[in-house]
Every structure is written in C-alpha cells, then in structure tokens.
Amino acid sequence: MTQDLTTVIVGGSHAGVQCALGLRRLDPNRRIVVLEGDGNLPYERPPLSKAVLAGSSGSQIRKPAVYDKQRIDLRLRTRVGAVDRTNARVELCDGGSIAYDSLLLATGTTARYPRIPGIELEGVRTLRTFDDASWLYSRMTPGSKLVIVGGGFIGLEAAAAAAKAKVQVTVIEAVGRVLARVTNEVVSRFFERLHVSNGVEFRLGQTLLGIEGRNGHVQAVVASDNTRLEADAVLIGIGVAPAQDLAVAAGLACDDGIQVDRSCRTSDENIFAAGDVTRHENLAVGRRLRLECVQNALSQGEIAANNMCGFPREYNEVPWFWTEQFNVRMQSAGVHEPGDKILVRGDPDANRFSVLYLRDQVISAIDTINCLPDFTAAKRLIQDRSPVNVALASDPARPLTPLD
Amino acid sequence: MGQDSLEQLNIRVVDREGEEQSVPWQPGESLMEALRDNGLPVLASCGGVCACATCHVYIDESLRSSLGTRSECEHELLSAADGFQPEVSRLSCQIPYDENLNGITVTLPCD
Numbered sequence: 001m002t003q004d005l006t007t008v009i010v011g012g013s014h015a016g017v018q019c020a021l022g023l024r025r026l027d028p029n030r031r032i033v034v035l036e037g038d039g040n041l042p043y044e045r046p047p048l049s050k051a052v053l054a055g056s057s058g059s060q061i062r063k064p065a066v067y068d069k070q071r072i073d074l075r076l077r078t079r080v081g082a083v084d085r086t087n088a089r090v091e092l093c094d095g096g097s098i099a100y101d102s103l104l105l106a107t108g109t110t111a112r113y114p115r116i117p118g119i120e121l122e123g124v125r126t127l128r129t130f131d132d133a134s135w136l137y138s139r140m141t142p143g144s145k146l147v148i149v150g151g152g153f154i155g156l157e158a159a160a161a162a163a164k165a166k167v168q169v170t171v172i173e174a175v176g177r178v179l180a181r182v183t184n185e186v187v188s189r190f191f192e193r194l195h196v197s198n199g200v201e202f203r204l205g206q207t208l209l210g211i212e213g214r215n216g217h218v219q220a221v222v223a224s225d226n227t228r229l230e231a232d233a234v235l236i237g238i239g240v241a242p243a244q245d246l247a248v249a250a251g252l253a254c255d256d257g258i259q260v261d262r263s264c265r266t267s268d269e270n271i272f273a274a275g276d277v278t279r280h281e282n283l284a285v286g287r288r289l290r291l292e293c294v295q296n297a298l299s300q301g302e303i304a305a306n307n308m309c310g311f312p313r314e315y316n317e318v319p320w321f322w323t324e325q326f327n328v329r330m331q332s333a334g335v336h337e338p339g340d341k342i343l344v345r346g347d348p349d350a351n352r353f354s355v356l357y358l359r360d361q362v363i364s365a366i367d368t369i370n371c372l373p374d375f376t377a378a379k380r381l382i383q384d385r386s387p388v389n390v391a392l393a394s395d396p397a398r399p400l401t402p403l404d
Numbered sequence: 405m406g407q408d409s410l411e412q413l414n415i416r417v418v419d420r421e422g423e424e425q426s427v428p429w430q431p432g433e434s435l436m437e438a439l440r441d442n443g444l445p446v447l448a449s450c451g452g453v454c455a456c457a458t459c460h461v462y463i464d465e466s467l468r469s470s471l472g473t474r475s476e477c478e479h480e481l482l483s484a485a486d487g488f489q490p491e492v493s494r495l496s497c498q499i500p501y502d503e504n505l506n507g508i509t510v511t512l513p514c515d
Contacts, residue, residue: 044451046450046451046453059451059452063437066441070443294449294451322455329455329477371480372477372480372484373484376480376481376484376485377484399484
C-alpha cells in the first residue's frame with residue numbers, strides 16, 4: 001500500500017487556506033497540515049482597515065467546521081523555525097518537526113517601521129493583524145488625536161474610519177500626493193479632496209523626525225518641518241516587506257519576495273509559495289512582480305494546489321484591488337507602468353469616473369471610482385490585450401469595448 | 405425572532421457540469437457562504453462585499469419578485485459579467501438566509 005502524500009502549508013492566510021481547500025478537492029487522500037502562528041482562526045485581511053474599524057468583529061475565511069469537514073489539520077499558535085530541505089521537514093519553534101512531500105510558503109508580509117526615535121513608545125503601531133485593528137478601533141474615541149504616517153491604502157482607509165468616528169486625523173506622507181505608489185495624480189487629488197472635506201488634515205511631502213512620549217506613551221510627533229503635532233495614537237502605514245526569512249534561510253532564490261515561476265514553484269521543485277510573499281511571473285501582466293492583494297493570494301493558492309497534485313496550471317489572471325473610503329469605492333484592475341498614458345473618463349467632481357492607463361491602444365490598467373461597469377469591461381480588455389478606440393474611450397456614455 | 409428558532413434549509417445546486425446536489429444553508433449565512441463552504445467552486449474573491457462578481461449564480465425566475473431588486477452596485481457588476489442573464493443573474497453574496505428560500509434551485513454559470 002502506498003503512503004498518502006503530505007502537504008505542509010506555512011501560513012493560515014488567504015493563500016494558505018485556498019491551497020488547502022484546493023488540495024482536498026483534487027486529492028481526497030492527501031494529508032494537509034496548515035501551520036499558523038496567530039491564535040485566531042484564519043481571517044480576511046481586507047476588512048481590518050474597513051469594517052473592523054467601524055466596529056465589526058471581522059470575517060473568518062471559512063467557518064471553523066469547514067476545516068474538520070475537509071480534514072485539514074489546522075494548527076494555530078504554531079510557528080515554524082526552519083525548513084530542512086535535505087530531509088524535507090519543517091521544524092517547529094516549540095520543538096518537533098513534520099515531514100512533507102510538498103510544502104507551501106504562504107507567509108505574507110510584515111509591516112515596515114521607520115527607524116526613528118520613539119518608535120517603540122506605547123500607542124505607536126502598524127495595522128496588519130486583527131489585534132492591530134482591534135487596538136486601533138479601541139483608540140478611536142471622539143476628539144482624540146490620531147497621526148497616521150503614510151498616505152497609502154492602509155493609511156487612508158484608517159483615516160476615513162477614524163474621521164467618521166470624530167477623531168482628529170493628520171496624515172503625514174513623504175511624497176507630494178497620497179496613493180502615489182498605486183495611482184495617478186487625478187485619483188490622488190480626488191482622494192485628498194474627499195478626505196479634506198471630511199476633516200482629515202494632510203502634511204504632504206513631509207516625513208517623521210521622531211516621536212515624543214511621556215511615561216512610555218506617545219504624546220506627540222515631530223514632522224520634518226519641525227512642527228510638533230500632539231498625538232494620542234500613531235499609526236504607521238508605510239508599506240510592507242515580504243516575510244521571506246524562512247525561504248532565505250533555506251537557501252531558496254529570493255529577491256524582495258520568494259521567487260516563483262508561473263506554476264508558483266520556488267527554486268526547490270517540492271516547495272511552492274503563494275500570495276503577497278512571492279515575486280512571481282503572471283502571463284496577464286508580462287513581467288515579474290510582487291503584489292499585495294487578495295486576488296493574487298487566492299489565485300496563487302489555487303495554482304499551487306493544482307501543480308502539487310500534478311495538474312499543470314500557469315498563472316494568467318489580471319490582478320485587481322479595491323479600497324473604500326467615506327462610502328467611495330475605488331476598484332482597480334491591471335498593473336500600470338511609468339510610461340503609460342492617462343485617460344480620464346467622466347467627471348471626478350461628479351464622484352463617478354474612471355482613469356485608463358494606456359500603452360499604445362491597449363489598456364494596461366484602470367482605476368474606477370463608483371463606476372463598476374467600467375471595471376468589469378476593462379478587466380476583460382486587459383486580459384485579452386484588446387486594442388480600444390482611444391478617441392472614443394474618453395466618452396463615459398459609451399461602454400468600453402474592443403476596437404472592431 | 406432569534407436565530408435559535410431558525411432552521412437549516414436545503415437547496416438544490418446545479419454545478420457547471422450540470423450535476424445536481426443538495427446543499428444545506430444555515431441561518432446567518434449568505435447564499436454565497438452556503439455554496440462556498442459546501443465545496444462548490446464559488447471563488448468569492450472579495451469575501452462577500454459586492455466587489456467582484458465571482459459568486460455569480462442563476463436563480464429560479466419565479467423567485468425574482470421575492471428576492472427583491474438588485475442594489476445598484478450588484479447590478480453594475482453583474483450587467484458586465486460573463487454569462488449575465490437579466491432575469492435570473494444574482495450575486496449570491498447579496499442574498500441573505502431566508503426561510504422562504506427553502507428548496508430553491510441555484511445554477512452556477514459556466515466559466
């Protein structure tokens with residue numbers, strides 16, 4: 001009798017859970033072990049900077065009963081210390097080890113901290129876990145002062161939630177506009193106006209020199225123009241780094257992310273990686289990149305499961321993202337490059353418009369604000385690389401369609 | 405009425421291969437969660453916030469009035485989705501548990 005295969009998954013994340021469920025669907029007999037360092041059942045991360053900051057208790061990726069029913073051996077509060085590739089075992093921090101036939105690294109990212117004086121003070125925190133979000137929500141008392149460092153998605157979503165709760169919010173952003181890493185200037189200015197009209201203050205083009213405290217707790221921050229801003233809490237939202245230490249220590253190829261091919265396979269043929277931690281190839285994008293989004297995590301989890309089970313599948317899906325701030329929803333699809341031309345469809349002042357990123361006549365990406373028909377249409381055009389009539393594409397009354 | 409007094413429903417699901425199966429629907433779940441958590445290939449990328457149309461299903465046409473109208477957001481996502489059928493297409497994440505839906509048939513659209 002042959003021994004059933006074992007897959008070990010490091011990370012009870014979107015990617016890890018998707019892979020586990022995919023494996024069970026494809027292989028009824030496989031032993032599937034998911035190792036998660038957190039004490040909570042796997043939960044969705046997008047709500048942490050949205051619904052949880054409005055008082056929701058969050059969403060589990062699956063109900064607890066699903067793991068039993070699908071015979072997934074989910075072990076919480078279980079940290080992995082090392083991957084022993086020679087013997088194909090993962091070594092656990094509290095002793096013991098588990099042998100694997102295939103291994104998935106779905107370890108995600110860790111939040112970056114600036115190296116400045118006072119960063120260790122109580123009341124200074126990032127937003128990455130459910131506990132972080134619960135902490136921030138508990139600090140959002142009316143009239144209190146919150147300083148947010150970083151005007152990216154996390155910073156702005158937190159700013160919107162806090163402003164709604166009547167917190168005095170100041171966002172310090174190093175670049176001259178918000179969301180600079182992810183979008184164009186038209187959209188950046190739209191979100192700045194939205195926030196300012198809801199009482200959020202911006203300090204653009206500034207960084208943080210230091211954080212001051214009293215009795216170990218934050219009291220104020222000092223911005224780079226030497227202004228001192230009082231603060232009851234400070235949220236650091238300046239981006240993330242891939243949690244690739246295990247892979248680096250195991251000698252897997254890494255470069256700001258664990259390197260994987262289109263099958264989600266690392267430089268070791270029995271080790272796969274999926275989600276935010278990967279630097280990957282995606283046929284729909286056409287170059288190697290690292291992404292931070294649920295779509296990528298779910299897709300790669302599924303691709304890895306298929307390839308582990310001997311069903312070759314390559315990653316070929318347009319990435320997409322969404323954000324919600326003050327009841328405005330932006331949905332974006334595709335990946336844009338610095339040379340792309342910007343085309344605005346509709347009127348930003350009407351709170352409903354899209355911005356296309358064009359490479360010649362082909363859409364490489366789109367940002368849609370309260371305009372979902374454009375989102376779905378453009379996503380398909382990006383996937384198919386269909387040329388569009390650029391002159392007509394700026395007319396919001398005409399649906400986005402391929403060139404005849 | 406508290407959830408304790410609510411009962412598990414059973415619905416019929418026709419999958420993409422045309423195979424039919426019975427699926428339990430627990431109080432408190434959206435239709436999407438009932439489908440997804442019972443192993444049907446409903447991706448529901450966005451987790452159920454009406455952002456992605458990956459939980460698109462067809463509902464019995466006779467149920468149209470009892471389900472109510474689609475929100476603007478649901479309509480906009482669906483109307484551009486693959487396989488959209490104006491009379492019967494819904495996003496299953498937008499359909500909450502409802503005792504009156506016991507025994508309905510839900511069909512998954514082809515990819």
